[in-house]
Amino acid sequence: MRNSTPAFEVPMSPSVQPYGSHSSWRGVRRYLNEHRHQLAQAADRLYPHLPKVGSTHLLTREAWTLAHPMELHRIALRWADRPPVPVVTGREAEAKAALPPGIPTYAQAMEALDRPRLFENRKCYRLLDVAWPELSFTRGHYFDGLDVGETAAHEFAAATLLEVTVRPFRRLVGDPTDLRRRPALPAISMLTLRRDDHTGTMTFVLHWRDSARVAHGGGLYQVMPVGVFQPAEETPHAETCDFDLWKCVVREYAEEFLGRSEAYGDAFDYGTWPLYRELTAARESGRLRSSVLGMGVDPLTFATDILAVTVIDASVFDTIFSEVTASNEEGHVVGATGIPFDEASVSRYVHDEPMQAAGAAVLELAWKHRQALVS
Template sequence: MGAGARPHGSHATWREVRRHLNEHRHELARAADRLYPDLPRVGSTHLLTRETWTPTRPVDLHRIALRWDDRPPAPAVTGREAEAGSTLPPGLPSYSQAMEALDKPRLFEDRTCYRLLDVDWPELGFARGRYFDGVDVGEAAAHEFAAARLLAEADLPLRRLVADPTDLRPRVALPAISMLTLRRDSCTGAMTFVLHWRDPARVAHGGGLYQVMPVGVFQPAEEAADFDLWKCVVREYAEEFLGRPEVYGDAFDYGAWPLYQELTEAREDGRLRRWCSGWVWAPSPSPPRGDRDRGGDLRHGLRRRHRVERGGTRHRREGHPVRRRLSKPVRPPRADAGGRRGRPRTRLEAPPYPRLAAVNRVSTQPGPVADGADRLP
């Protein structure tokens, strides 16, 4: 094991670096961006992408085809290489095990996830993966960079092993879907959307930053056969806007679920519209959009519980809100919620999680949405 890959000298030092990472993710992400001067960016943002990840025009979420691969290539980088040693405390062989032992978030389970293999619009290729596959490389690489800044260490052996963060082949990339939920008042033209703060004590990735909602890793519910982007989106709305527990059961029936039925009907009759405009990679939204007063009532609490889960923050924008920049440290996708030509865009999380962008239009009855313009706590 080289000098640049030696493990932390103590558990206390590892915790100190982990705390620094969670407290300074925004600044660290901007600094890490400078490591990739030759990779394409999305517009004027720091989001990394590839030309093939961006379709010529937004794609209806329902038209995206998902392809399954039962025999995917094994990842070349797993986070258990000698180069990852600098990210690990003594006696713990992987970053997920280090988090489990020394800094376990409230939500931290090694669930089945869908691993993104390739992007060929409108088709996406997937295989089976595990949540800790992403943690062991992605969070470890972030920890390595934070340690280099905090402890004045120059070498980044794990990040150098990954090389191009937009290359999906070397390691497991676990896609996540971020939905920027827009509500438009057709009488005043005011547009509102919701942000929530990611509590480092509750989440494994992106702690300490603001984020659109809902958002969630693309994964099945309880190993059920629901390899479907729309089902994942509806589950995230239920969990984050309504506080529904993340327990469904293998025999869960989407067709008999009132919220799923109503949102699907709204999608089919045009009251709810959603598009995807591409994949990106962040060194870390996609919006449903809707008229507040078109008469359709999503009766399951989307309007009543607008302040939302996990310390959620409501945020209001007037006029053309998505084209304006937030002044607070949000995760990179949120810093440019409007995307190029005013379109929301998805981003891939910094080595490890991809983001899928969609734009939805939702109809709800009039009611208080968010208070205060340009304010975040």
Template structure:
């Protein structure tokens, strides 16, 4: 799911600039275009600004030691806390230090935020400021995981993180400083900015009889998405947020597994979004797809582990890294009729434009995707960690985790 799904009444309908562009807006658009075209190269370069010890498994993704468990932990072992009234703090993207990322309008005023400039000057197909669960604290290294959230909005993350990416692109293309990035400081410090957590899931189909495992990829379409367009990513992946903006969804959807189920349904099953959440909370027990997937998890046909968390060095997008291992019969029963494309791009079951039933989970493909292909930093780190922990993830006895 794109990281900012519009609900009814929230869709941005601007097809282009509604007025003659200023020189400032034209310059902003030139940099924005280069950012969209060269995200992967810019992310790799931006990663070089941070110590190698902060990189996850040799990839550009950055992590705090507290974010990386020594061995994968079961999803059920991550405890969540929602503190809706806790002060947010950190930069908002409206400070004077962000002015260069907010171009001047014809009347001499600046666009209020970076997201406002995107919405007016270069909107993707869908772009909306929906509610999210903003991450405040995370510790995954102590045997059990603990994550603390408050309520937030999608644009909160863009107004600082995507603005910093724009600033870095301008720095590379035109020279100049990076005052906004400097103001953020360590991107792993969740007190300095809004961190809207995404859940990135490597979906493995494990064929025990053949002794093989395969996976799918997502090629994100830059015309459709507001984040990571043109890059490969694991599938499914999406922001951790309520199913819709109605207040009854806030508590009902504050669950990592429920968020993942919705992403599986939308990105692989082609199901529509929302699931009636504008009228009532989603009834996951009555929803056939969710009930089937949850039953499979309870029976051991699918096992979900958390491998860690990290932050993109370019955009500061923050991802929980998870692996869902499906036994082949369960995968085939649930996703046998999966889609080849969705609202965000293509679903790939082979590389190089070939046809196939899945990409082999092997050393060659992991090396290729983590080192030589334009892979989103979170996806690259997740593949590398999954390969490192393959003995645990693919073990015959799913009850053993250490």
């Protein structure tokens, strides 16, 4: 982690005018999707006094980064029925310059003018506080995060194109790691390491996220699986039953590694689901270990990620994931035969490839803690 002073400053200039046409808004949106990696690196420089995860540009707080890996099942989740209302929602006057004429929110703009294949305002678990080993949550919805994060990213892309420092909405958000100011809907970014039982060497696969299919993180590499922490269905029963990090992780393995649909049904029973039973049995026998390494926020979009890694014995991996899908609903798989988990590969994807900030952070932290992850 670098830089530990909590001071915060974003340059401010007079406000820009809203878009004059839908086509001009689409042009900036296209530029944003095509240059997310470069824009995230540039946005990182707006926060010189916020801590970063290692050498990456993922923003964090000192209390968010764990000194040692913490097993996923040891994290306690707390629910808040009366949460604080976010200070910033994306409906403020400062957001209007990033919106096309006649459309009041960024999610509605995407729905009308640039709708990706996967685009639903589903229930999510909104993160309120991080106090390891406890995380506090309440109810949120997916578009809550888009209306703030993608608005700020769009505004930054427009300012970059115009070569100005006009970012009134980003200034309004303030410190992106302040969970009281905005809706933070975390994803679990899980690096999966297949460990050879005999040699001890490990490999991993990556996900190339397709900007035509996803609302966030398109055109970037990412670890897999990754999924927003949310219930499988919209019902109160699912919201209660699925308030569990491990259940979310297993569903993402099914969807990203095996190409399973996201449709589960409210009567879905994890206890009788073969994949859930097999992965849970492997975890309980010590042949699979899922650990959390910290938490971070993307400097461009404010996407918030729980940084985690799963180490799976090769015999278990090869049985359960014998046929990793080449593509899924969010993109395609890179390195299905295994990318070596070594210093050269980690350095390549952390520093040289267009990697999502959270993915780069997970890879770097996993390499740092590689001995602890298997001991």
